[in-house]
Amino acid sequence: MKILLAKDAGYCFGVRDAVNLAYETAKKEGEVFMLGDIVHNENVVHELEEAGVNVVNSLDQVPDNKPILFRAHGTVPDLWKESKDRVMDVVDATCPLVTEIHEEVKKLDSEDRKIIIIGDHGHDEVNGIKEQVKNAIVIANPEEAMQLRKMKKAGVVSQSTQMIENVQEIINILMTKVFDLRFVNTICFPTRRNHEQIKSLSEICDIMIVIGSFTSANSKRLTELAKIRNERTFQVTSVKDLDIDWFQQTDTVGISAGASTPDNIINDVLEKIKLIGKVSEEELVYE
Numbered sequence: 145m146k147i148l149l150a151k152d153a154g155y156c157f158g159v160r161d162a163v164n165l166a167y168e169t170a171k172k173e174g175e176v177f178m179l180g181d182i183v184h185n186e187n188v189v190h191e192l193e194e195a196g197v198n199v200v201n202s203l204d205q206v207p208d209n210k211p212i213l214f215r216a217h218g219t220v221p222d223l224w225k226e227s228k229d230r231v232m233d234v235v236d237a238t239c240p241l242v243t244e245i246h247e248e249v250k251k252l253d254s255e256d257r258k259i260i261i262i263g264d265h266g267h268d269e270v271n272g273i274k275e276q277v278k279n280a281i282v283i284a285n286p287e288e289a290m291q292l293r294k295m296k297k298a299g300v301v302s303q304s305t306q307m308i309e310n311v312q313e314i315i316n317i318l319m320t321k322v323f324d325l326r327f328v329n330t331i332c333f334p335t336r337r338n339h340e341q342i343k344s345l346s347e348i349c350d351i352m353i354v355i356g357s358f359t360s361a362n363s364k365r366l367t368e369l370a371k372i373r374n375e376r377t378f379q380v381t382s383v384k385d386l387d388i389d390w391f392q393q394t395d396t397v398g399i400s401a402g403a404s405t406p407d408n409i410i411n412d413v414l415e416k417i418k419l420i421g422k423v424s425e426e427e428l429v430y431e
């Protein structure tokens with residue numbers, strides 16, 4: 145059995161930097177606080193808690209003189225203001241590519257355009273983008289785009305982890321509804337690269353394993369992209385979800401992982417698959 149591991153499987157640089165910053169800050173300050181999980185992965189959250197990285201629901205719950213870390217996917221302006229007014233020690237782990245989306249959306253707004261964000265309702269990154277301007281709307285899928293009324297001027301950005309196919313379908317519909325439409329493609333390059341990798345990898349493998357939490361939209365999207373091309377696609381959260389039966393009559397196994405899946409979980413899954421398939425040689429890295 146041959147194993148092909150997607151080259152960029154796992155943490156994107158934005159998440160990796162944020163997680164490292166959380167560990168470093170907790171080590172230096174004894175504790176650090178965050179409004180919500182830093183990544184959508186239960187194992188990472190648990191390990192972070194043990195290191196002194198705590199999740200709170202509001203700034204009120206942060207003890208005096210303890211740092212608050214703003215996460216990779218961005219923070220709404222009200223929270224920035226409140227933390228500044230309270231003179232809190234803010235550790236900013238916002239991914240620079242999310243900051244870029246905030247800048248783009250403000251530019252589109254300054255051109256008097258109705259702002260449309262293609263993304264998941266209620267997702268923290270999407271909320272962070274939406275709150276940069278007044279009256280932005282979120283469209284998650286083509287059905288919602290169909291409901292929109294005609295308008296004169298609109299500016300569109302997307303959540304960084306969107307699938308290009310969903311964005312393209314929505315833009316096609318918007319072209320029939322908006323006279324003066326400007327779209328800035330804000331799908332981030334790690335997402336684009338990972339999506340392209342899994343699309344081609346799933347076509348050349350007998351089975352595909354996607355490693356990631358079911359609470360991670362990003363991991364679920366990878367699974368979706370692979371499943372369209374390879375029906376023997378399975379998503380696992382860790383090594384314990386692997387089923388030996390999946391690997392019967394299999395020559396090639398493809399492996400990828402969501403942007404919130406840490407290296408140790410990927411390695412454990414990889415080693416277990418090697419055991420199942422009696423693979424002694426190194427996995428091949430698929431670019």
Ligand code: SF4
Nearest residue numbers: 156158239241304332
């Ligand atoms: S998915 Fe993209 S935008 Fe989001 S944290 Fe990772 S690199 Fe940054």
